Amino acid sequence: MSTAGLMEGAKAVTGAVRKPSLSPARIALIAVTAVFLIAVLRVVTGANDLASSGALAAAIGLAVPIGMAGLGGLWSERAGVVNIGLEGMMILGTWGAGFFGWHYGPWAGLLGAMFCGMVGGAIHALATVVFGVDHIVSGVAINIIGYGAAKYLAARTFTGSPGGGPTQSPQLQNLPSLSIPGVSSGLGSLEKQEIFFVSDLAAILRAMVTNLSIVTLIALGMVALTWWVLWHTTFGLRLRSCGESPVAAESLGVNVYKYKFVAVLVSGSLAGLGGGYLALVAANIYRDGQTGGRGYIGLAAMIFGNWRPGGLVGGAALFGYTDAVQLRGGGSTVHAMLLLLAVLMVGIGLWQVLRKHRVIKGVIAISAGVLVAVWYFISETVPGELTGMTPYVATLLVLAFASQRLRMPAADGLPYRKGEGH
Amino acid sequence: MKATLDLRKVGLGLVAPVLALLVAFVVTSAVLLLAGDPVVEVWTQLLTAPRPRLVVAIINGASVYYLSAVAVAIGFRMNLFNIGVDGQYRIAAFAAAVFAGQGWLPGPLNIVVSLLIAVVVGAAWAGIAGWLKVTRGVSEVISTIMLNAIATGLVSFLLFRVADSTAGSNVTNTKTIPTSSQVPGFALVPGTPNKVYGFILLAALVGVAYWVVLNKTRFGYDLRATGRSETAAVASGVNAKRMALTAMVLSGAAAGLVGMPLLFGQDYSYGTTFQPGLGFAGIAIALLGRNHPVGIAFGALLWSYLEQQSNGLQITVGVSSELVFIIQGVIVLAVVIAYEVVRRAGLRMEQRKVASQISDEPGSPTPEGATA
Numbered sequence: 001m002s003t004a005g006l007m008e009g010a011k012a013v014t015g016a017v018r019k020p021s022l023s024p025a026r027i028a029l030i031a032v033t034a035v036f037l038i039a040v041l042r043v044v045t046g047a048n049d050l051a052s053s054g055a056l057a058a059a060i061g062l063a064v065p066i067g068m069a070g071l072g073g074l075w076s077e078r079a080g081v082v083n084i085g086l087e088g089m090m091i092l093g094t095w096g097a098g099f100f101g102w103h104y105g106p107w108a109g110l111l112g113a114m115f116c117g118m119v120g121g122a123i124h125a126l127a128t129v130v131f132g133v134d135h136i137v138s139g140v141a142i143n144i145i146g147y148g149a150a151k152y153l154a155a156r157t158f159t160g161s162p163g164g165g166p167t168q169s170p171q172l173q174n175l176p177s178l179s180i181p182g183v184s185s186g187l188g189s190l191e192k193q194e195i196f197f198v199s200d201l202a203a204i205l206r207a208m209v210t211n212l213s214i215v216t217l218i219a220l221g222m223v224a225l226t227w228w229v230l231w232h233t234t235f236g237l238r239l240r241s242c243g244e245s246p247v248a249a250e251s252l253g254v255n256v257y258k259y260k261f262v263a264v265l266v267s268g269s270l271a272g273l274g275g276g277y278l279a280l281v282a283a284n285i286y287r288d289g290q291t292g293g294r295g296y297i298g299l300a301a302m303i304f305g306n307w308r309p310g311g312l313v314g315g316a317a318l319f320g321y322t323d324a325v326q327l328r329g330g331g332s333t334v335h336a337m338l339l340l341l342a343v344l345m346v347g348i349g350l351w352q353v354l355r356k357h358r359v360i361k362g363v364i365a366i367s368a369g370v371l372v373a374v375w376y377f378i379s380e381t382v383p384g385e386l387t388g389m390t391p392y393v394a395t396l397l398v399l400a401f402a403s404q405r406l407r408m409p410a411a412d413g414l415p416y417r418k419g420e421g422h
Numbered sequence: 423m424k425a426t427l428d429l430r431k432v433g434l435g436l437v438a439p440v441l442a443l444l445v446a447f448v449v450t451s452a453v454l455l456l457a458g459d460p461v462v463e464v465w466t467q468l469l470t471a472p473r474p475r476l477v478v479a480i481i482n483g484a485s486v487y488y489l490s491a492v493a494v495a496i497g498f499r500m501n502l503f504n505i506g507v508d509g510q511y512r513i514a515a516f517a518a519a520v521f522a523g524q525g526w527l528p529g530p531l532n533i534v535v536s537l538l539i540a541v542v543v544g545a546a547w548a549g550i551a552g553w554l555k556v557t558r559g560v561s562e563v564i565s566t567i568m569l570n571a572i573a574t575g576l577v578s579f580l581l582f583r584v585a586d587s588t589a590g591s592n593v594t595n596t597k598t599i600p601t602s603s604q605v606p607g608f609a610l611v612p613g614t615p616n617k618v619y620g621f622i623l624l625a626a627l628v629g630v631a632y633w634v635v636l637n638k639t640r641f642g643y644d645l646r647a648t649g650r651s652e653t654a655a656v657a658s659g660v661n662a663k664r665m666a667l668t669a670m671v672l673s674g675a676a677a678g679l680v681g682m683p684l685l686f687g688q689d690y691s692y693g694t695t696f697q698p699g700l701g702f703a704g705i706a707i708a709l710l711g712r713n714h715p716v717g718i719a720f721g722a723l724l725w726s727y728l729e730q731q732s733n734g735l736q737i738t739v740g741v742s743s744e745l746v747f748i749i750q751g752v753i754v755l756a757v758v759i760a761y762e763v764v765r766r767a768g769l770r771m772e773q774r775k776v777a778s779q780i781s782d783e784p785g786s787p788t789p790e791g792a793t794a
Contacts, residue, residue: 084563123755131759136503136563140705141755148747149453155742156457166742296567303564385579392571399560399568 027310037340039200045336053191055328056207056321061282063320064219065090065291068274069298070305070312071226072117072267077307078230079263080243081128082413084139086271087295088146089120093275095150098169098286099157101279106175110215110276117272118265120146125264129257132415143295151288158286169286172279177213184210213281215273222270227309239263243409246416256416271295300395306406318398319391326387334387338376345369348401438764439710442756449752450745463739468731474613476730481610481618483726484719485625486683486697490704491722492632493676495713497562499636500649500669506551506566507677508701509573514544515681516577516596519692520584522685523597532603533686537624540678547573548674555670556663562670570701581694595693605686621683628676629715645669677701706754712761725750 069086076083096116101109120142127138155166164170187206191199230236239259241249246256274294279286297319304318305311325333349365352358447465454461472480490507497504504510518540522532551569554560585594607617636642648655648665656662680700681692689696707725711717732746 127755127759131762133755133758133762137709137758138755140505140702140709141751141758143751144702144706144747144754145751148744148751151744152453152742152748153457155744156459293567293571296564300564300568303561383579385575385582389572389575392568392575396554396560396565396568396572399564400554400558404559 053203053206058324059321065274067316070302072270073302076267082135085142088143089271090275091146092116093272097276097279113276114269118269121268167288342373438760441760445756478616484722487722491707494708496673509570510677511680514540514678525600529602544678545675552670619683619687
């Protein structure tokens with residue numbers, strides 16, 4: 001009797017705290033649906049760059065730094081420290097990659113990027129964990145310091161270097177990249193035949209096996225490692241307990257300061273790795289202003305992913321994809337996405353009206369969808385200045401529609417002093 | 423009794439900024455030493471008295487920063503992080519510039535209506551973030567960052583549609599504001615023909631309004647109460663959601679004015695070269711000034727001073743002028759840390775005082791085990 005009651009209670013609690021996570025089958029279903037949607041969109045609109053392996057490879061390249069910044073955010077926020085300084089740490093990482101990469105080779109550059117990001121993390125940890133400063137304030141300060149420090153150091157270290165100057169480093173050596181020769185070309189010919197759905201799938205697979213930078217693999221490894229460490233080890237459980245209820249963790253003998261400090265250091269080094277990818281892989285050079293706000297987008301990707309590694313990868317992939325499509329195809333490809341947006345808006349509106357009986361919200365969504373559709377049909381392309389907004393608008397829309405289902409760590413951003421929890 | 427307490431409070435309040443400046447001095451010197459740059463020369467350049475021309479530039483810069491910091495501070499008082507001041511002031515300045523450039527209205531009336539347009543546009547842009555926060559639960563930190571990027575794209579898109587591009591120049595501008603609607607400056611500083619923005623009065627007015635509304639009205643009280651403790655404010659009948667939306671909209675309205683001194687006192691049009699990044703400086707300055715209208719004024723002056731003085735670093739001592747961002751960032755960090763440390767020290771002093779008063783009272787029982 002009592003056992004049954006306990007079981008009931010336990011079930012209710014887990015149900016409230018954590019929604020059943022996605023099973024592999026559901027993830028596969030979502031992925032296939034997404035590919036199918038893109039295939040339909042490609043055929044209907046004729047914007048072939050929606051699913052070309054080139055665009056997808058570019059998407060992977062753009063998703064990695066966003067994902068690494070997001071992963072950094074995940075570590076620190078899971079331990080209860082909001083990290084808006086990711087952008088600054090990422091900037092420090094780009095300089096670290098440029099400096100160490102130039103002097104000691106690309107691998108040292110990668111480590112240097114992580115080290116410089118970690119220095120940013122150490123400042124953040126010192127301010128937020130040791131001194132108990134407001135997390136966002138400290139993050140803003142780190143973004144200023146990172147921005148200035150990278151520019152100052154670049155002018156100091158790269159001026160007069162061969163091929164470099166005050167705002168950019170000399171050319172950096174390549175890191176190895178991998179491709180599976182036979183598979184890659186086979187998929188390439190399949191992609192060219194433009195068979196509905198099959199070619200789209202082939203393009204995606206081809207992007208994944210062709211010229212894949214070793215750093216991309218390291219990044220994916222980091223995601224898997226994070227998932228394993230944070231959710232399947234004692235260390236991870238304790239770290240997350242600091243983000244959910246530091247006082248409870250303290251009462252169980254966890255050294256909350258230590259765990260928070262470690263988490264923010266890891267956070268900084270991952271953001272630095274993202275910056276390192278930009279300098280070493282994406283550009284082969286350090287350049288001022290290389291990050292372009294990707295640290296912030298990474299933060300958004302993490303929130304989009306509901307503070308979970310799997311969701312974060314999804315978010316990073318989405319932002320990388322919209323960014324790549326607008327960079328490559330420009331106006332016409334983004335124009336094709338308008339149709340998808342219109343259909344989605346109308347669909348959401350119908351769902352709101354028919355299933356949820358929220359007539360006003362539904363009508364607003366439907367009319368917005370109709371407006372977008374009208375825009376799609378009366379125009380040929382989306383102007384260049386507007387296509388650059390795609391990832392940001394996508395982020396905003398996704399957050400507006402999904403934010404109710406998100407749950408951040410309970411003590412995220414709250415100050416914690418040892419021995420003051422009563 | 424009360425006077426001495428207040429004196430101590432003032433002392434504690436001053437300790438923190440002084441401490442922060444010292445820390446910033448030490449840290450920056452350490453960075454310079456590590457990088458192998460001339461420490462003494464850099465500080466001589468930064469700390470010599472600025473020439474009259476620079477004094478005017480410092481005051482002008484500070485008046486713009488002041489408006490930006492007040493906009494951020496309005497949000498801060500309500501526990502809202504309006505990181506979007508940057509986007510709000512740019513889109514508002516653009517809208518105002520387009521209207522003012524047309525010159526449909528006579529001189530001063532044109533200015534007044536343009537200011538209103540700037541306020542409304544800034545408020546509306548911030549309102550998006552406020553609305554998303556109260557209805558959809560989207561963190562204003564993220565939504566305003568996204569809205570900044572969107573504002574950048576939108577403004578550049580519209581700018582090229584309405585632009586009045588002068589032949590032979592690759593700078594794109596809106597139409598120049600008619601001379602009758604340009605705001606004349608004040609020749610405050612002797613020894614230079616440069617003038618202080620006439621709209622420094624606007625900045626002062628906004629500062630006074632900020633202080634009055636926050637400290638002397640029911641609305642301001644509710645706002646501060648909600649910022650301090652939402653649950654307590656709700657219990658006393660405040661509609662916290664409406665408060666959040668109003669604070670965000672007001673913050674955006676103030677942000678709309680940020681670009682006005684530049685628009686009517688210096689540039690007379692909005693173009694691709696319009697000064698960016700004022701919003702982020704505003705965040706730092708609001709923190710420096712502790713959201714207090716007078717504190718913010720000092721913060722804005724310090725910020726502008728450092729910026730103007732560092733401009734010459736590259737030429738005079740060959741050090742990258744970006745050094746100033748390191749100094750500014752360290753100051754912000756050191757100030758908030760110092761305030762936190764000083765606050766805790768003050769708390770401990772008070773506890774000790776109360777404890778000694780209790781034990782001094784004759785016949786009072788010694789507090790046993792009452793450590794909490």
